[in-house]
Structures are given as C-alpha cells and as structure tokens.
Amino acid sequence: MSTATRSQQPATPPTPPAEAGDVTRARPRGSIKTAVVYALAALVTLLAWVLNVPADARTNFQFGAGTDLFRIPNAPVPSLVSLLVLVLVMVAGLVLAVLRYRQGRPVPAWVHxxxxxxxxxxxLTYVGAGKSTVIPMVSLLAGALALSVPLVFGAMSGVICERSGIINIAIEGQLLFGAFGAAVVASAAGSGYAGLLAAPVAGALVGAALAWFSVSFRVNQIIVGVVLNTLIIGLTGFLFATLLSDNKALWNSRMPLPRLPIPGLAQIPVIGPVLFNQTILIYLMYVIVALLQFMLFRSRWGLRTRAVGEHPKAADTVGIKVNPRRVWNTILGGAVAGLGGAFFTVGSGLAFGREMSAGQGYIALAAMILGKWNPKGAVAAALLFGFSKNLGNVLSTIGSGVPSEILLMLPYVITIFAVAGFVGRVRPPAAEGIPYTKS
Structure with missing residues (x-):
C-alpha cells in the first residue's frame, strides 16, 4: 500500500487511558462473585430457615405508628410461604447476575x-415465626437511621479527605471531640443549638492538626491519625474527670435538640416517622450527603479535589494548588465529622461520657471503604451498619433467642467480603497517603 493511500484512510482513534478513579471512567465489567453471594444468600435461607419453620407458623409485622395519617394494621403472614417467595426473589437475582456476567456487564444497584x-x-420472618410478639418495622428503621448518623457524617468526612489524598484515620478523634465540644458549649450556653454550632469547630481543629502534620511535615498519615485519636481520648478523658465532673450543672448537663416534624410528611405511614420526624442534625445530614454527592462529581471543586487525590502532579501543572486544597479539604472533613460527634450528646439528649464514640470512627472508615469512596455508597454502608446494630437491639427486646453479637459481626464480615472483591473492585484514590512536594 502506497504512502498516499495510507494517508487517505481515517486515523485510528486513540485508546482511552486506563481508569483513574472518577477522573477518567472506564466501563465496569460484571463479576461472577456477585452471583456467588446471591447463591449463598438463597442457600442459607433455604437450608437454615425454610427447613426449620413449622408449616402453620405465622410472623407478625407492625408497620403503624401512633402519629400516622392513617393506621396500617399489623400484618400476620404465613412464615413458610413468605420464606419460599423470598427465596425465589433471591434466585431470580442470581439468574440475572449470571446473565449479566455472561454479557460482561455489571449487576444494577437496584438488584443488590x-x-x-x-x-x-x-x-425477620424466620425469627418471628410462631411467636406472639410483633416485629416493629418502624422502630427498627428509625433506630437504624439514628445509629447511622455518626457513621454517615464520619464516612462523608473520610470521602472528602481521602478524595483529596489525605488518609483520615482520625475520624474517631473528630467524632469524640465534636461530642465533647457540643456538650460543653450547649451546657454553658443553655442551648442545644449552640452545641451544634460548636461541634464542627471542634472537629475542624482535629482536622487542622491532621493536615498540618501530613502536609507541612509529611509525617505518615496513618500514624498521625492514630496518635490524634489517642490524644483526643486522653484529653477529653482528663477534662471529663476534672472540669466536667467538678461542675456537671454548668459544663455537662443534658441539652437535647428538639424534634422538628415536617407537617404532612411526618404523618406518612412508615417513612414519615422514620425520615421526617427528626432533629435538625439529621436534616442537615440529608443536605450534606446530597450536596457532597453533587459537588464531588458535578462541580469544579469536586473535579479539582479528585484530581489532587488521583494525580497531584498533573493537577499542579494546570494551576491547581495541591497542598492548600488538601489542607482546606481536611479541615472541612474534620468539621463534617465533628457534626457527627454532636449526635452522641445534643443529638441524643445525653451528657458527655468518657470515650463515648466507642470506635464509631473506625466503623465509619470501614463504611467509606465499603462504599468505594463514593458518598452514596458510603451512606448505604453506614445504614447497613446501623441497621445491623439496631436489629440486634430489637431482637433482644422481643426475645428472639438469636445472640446480638452475631448480628454485630455482620457488617464487618460484609466489609471483609467487599475488600476481597465480592461486591466489585475496591480501589482507593491513587495518590492517597502520598505527600506531595512541588518539584
């Protein structure tokens, strides 16, 4: 073929670059691991629950609340038939997952x-089979949402920081210091709203310390985070044993945030009492999650944030100030986690207690990883953690006989499977934890 003939042929389009987080998106492929998980779920349901339920047993579900616009009566359902129908639903999901895998396409989120x-x-059907007690679905969902609040705020903090390239192990300390600041300021001012304003300031201070050591001194970010957690535990414990204990009425009295039911929406059965009869803190959580999801993927701030977390040198060459952006985003992440800490005190109507965050910051970190550094996914994972914890509380109350410790293990088992790749690829931002020095 002559040179002239070759020059007349259309040029082959260049191969798109490999996936780099969300800056350059590649088409996801299906995974057989999803089908394996669905098959295990159906098999466990069939062998452990269907075969152990009496044929005439019934399960009572309660969907009503006293403030509903109209009352939904309790729903007694035949346990065995219900279990068989639910097994068929899982099998249908399994068939769809196999078909999508053979087509090289991922399973849609709604199927999960x-x-x-x-x-x-x-x-739940198996646990309540043949028992006179009812399973309170509204209380179960409302409690799950409440227990998820600090996890959601902590996970959002992790998303902001780690998308910028800073590993935020200090979420635990930010939650605890936010709880401390909210309790002290609310008690001194006599208003839960004053404490709500103080909580993000306290969290931002911890975030600033993390950013200072990580960016200015380029200290290992994991070590700094662990040290800050230990420092905050010691500092708040000392102040609790001295200042707060000496004058509880002034510095550590209960100042709960009032519930603010939204007229009309709060009376909707099931979802009304769960979503729309809450404090301002939970309404702020809705706004922050939606705003962060939009800003991270639909704004200039989000594009630049993801750029400094994926390829800081390339971001620097186009004029983005990498280290200042990392510093301010880490402080912002600390403030968001501080708001989550307010839930332990003013959000729950409790006084401050020593180490009251109880490791929730580490669970929030796991929720962020399970959610693949995406706000939507992190919220879903945090709700799963909160639901599992509240499920153990509810089942203990109704006397199910299932050890609550088994239910508390569930989120961590799911996280291990997620990191192992059973729910898709889990990859952090490429430049996470790597200090940037301008050359």
Whole structure:
C-alpha cells in the first residue's frame, strides 16, 4: 500500500487511558462473585430457615405508628410461604447476575437492594415465626437511621479527605471531640443549638492538626491519625474527670435538640416517622450527603479535589494548588465529622461520657471503604451498619433467642467480603497517603 493511500484512510482513534478513579471512567465489567453471594444468600435461607419453620407458623409485622395519617394494621403472614417467595426473589437475582456476567456487564444497584432486602426480610420472618410478639418495622428503621448518623457524617468526612489524598484515620478523634465540644458549649450556653454550632469547630481543629502534620511535615498519615485519636481520648478523658465532673450543672448537663416534624410528611405511614420526624442534625445530614454527592462529581471543586487525590502532579501543572486544597479539604472533613460527634450528646439528649464514640470512627472508615469512596455508597454502608446494630437491639427486646453479637459481626464480615472483591473492585484514590512536594 502506497504512502498516499495510507494517508487517505481515517486515523485510528486513540485508546482511552486506563481508569483513574472518577477522573477518567472506564466501563465496569460484571463479576461472577456477585452471583456467588446471591447463591449463598438463597442457600442459607433455604437450608437454615425454610427447613426449620413449622408449616402453620405465622410472623407478625407492625408497620403503624401512633402519629400516622392513617393506621396500617399489623400484618400476620404465613412464615413458610413468605420464606419460599423470598427465596425465589433471591434466585431470580442470581439468574440475572449470571446473565449479566455472561454479557460482561455489571449487576444494577437496584438488584443488590432487592436481594439484600429479601434476605433481611427472610431473616425477620424466620425469627418471628410462631411467636406472639410483633416485629416493629418502624422502630427498627428509625433506630437504624439514628445509629447511622455518626457513621454517615464520619464516612462523608473520610470521602472528602481521602478524595483529596489525605488518609483520615482520625475520624474517631473528630467524632469524640465534636461530642465533647457540643456538650460543653450547649451546657454553658443553655442551648442545644449552640452545641451544634460548636461541634464542627471542634472537629475542624482535629482536622487542622491532621493536615498540618501530613502536609507541612509529611509525617505518615496513618500514624498521625492514630496518635490524634489517642490524644483526643486522653484529653477529653482528663477534662471529663476534672472540669466536667467538678461542675456537671454548668459544663455537662443534658441539652437535647428538639424534634422538628415536617407537617404532612411526618404523618406518612412508615417513612414519615422514620425520615421526617427528626432533629435538625439529621436534616442537615440529608443536605450534606446530597450536596457532597453533587459537588464531588458535578462541580469544579469536586473535579479539582479528585484530581489532587488521583494525580497531584498533573493537577499542579494546570494551576491547581495541591497542598492548600488538601489542607482546606481536611479541615472541612474534620468539621463534617465533628457534626457527627454532636449526635452522641445534643443529638441524643445525653451528657458527655468518657470515650463515648466507642470506635464509631473506625466503623465509619470501614463504611467509606465499603462504599468505594463514593458518598452514596458510603451512606448505604453506614445504614447497613446501623441497621445491623439496631436489629440486634430489637431482637433482644422481643426475645428472639438469636445472640446480638452475631448480628454485630455482620457488617464487618460484609466489609471483609467487599475488600476481597465480592461486591466489585475496591480501589482507593491513587495518590492517597502520598505527600506531595512541588518539584
């Protein structure tokens, strides 16, 4: 073929670059591991629950609340038939997952939700089979949301920081210091709202310390985070034993935030009492999650934030100030986590207690990883953690006989499977934890 002939042919389009977080998106592929998880869920339901339920047993579900616009009566359902139907739903999800895998396409998110909900409902059906007590679905969901609040705020803090390239192990300390600041300021001012304003300031101070050591001195970020957690535990413990204990009425009295039911929406059965009869802190959580999801993927701030977390040198060459952006985003992340800490005190109507965050910051970090550094995914993972914890509380109350410790293990087991790749690829931002020095 002559040179002239070759020059007349259209040029072959260049191969797009490999995936780099969300800066350059590649088409996701299906995974057989999803089908394996669905098969295990269906198999457990069939062998452990269906075969152990009497044929005439019934399970009572309660969907009503006293403030509903109209009352939904209790729903007694045949346990065995319900379990068989839910197994069929899981099998349908399994078939769809296999078909999508053969087509090289990922399973849609709604399928994960349907199969997961079917598995949870199957477990509740088995637990309540043949018992006179009812399973209070509204209390179960409302409690799950409440227990998820610090996890959601902590996970959002982790997303902001780690998308910028800073590993935020200090979420635990930010939650605890936010709880301390909220309790002290609210008690001294006599207003829960004053404490709500103080909480993000306290969290931002911890975030500033993390940013200072990580960016200015380029100290290992994991070590700095662990040290800050230990420092905050010691500092708040000392102040609790001295200042707060000496004058509880002034510095550590209960100042709960009032509930603010939204007229009309709060009376909707099931979802009304769960979502729209809450404090301002939970409404702020809704706003922050939606705003962060939009800003991270639909704004200049989000593009630049993701750029400094994925390829800081390339970001620097186009004029983005990498280290200042990392510093300010880490402080912002600390402030968001501080708001989550306010839930332990003013958000729950409790006084401050020593180490009251109880490791929730580490669980929030796991939720962020399970959610793949995406606000939507992190919220879903945090809700799963909160639901599992509240499920153990509810089942202990109704006397199910299932050890609550087993339910508390569930989120961590799921996290291990997620990191192992059973729910898709989990990859952190490429420049996470790597200090940047301008050359």
């Amino acid at each position: 939700i349907v199969v997961g909900a079917a598995f949870v409902l199957a477990f």
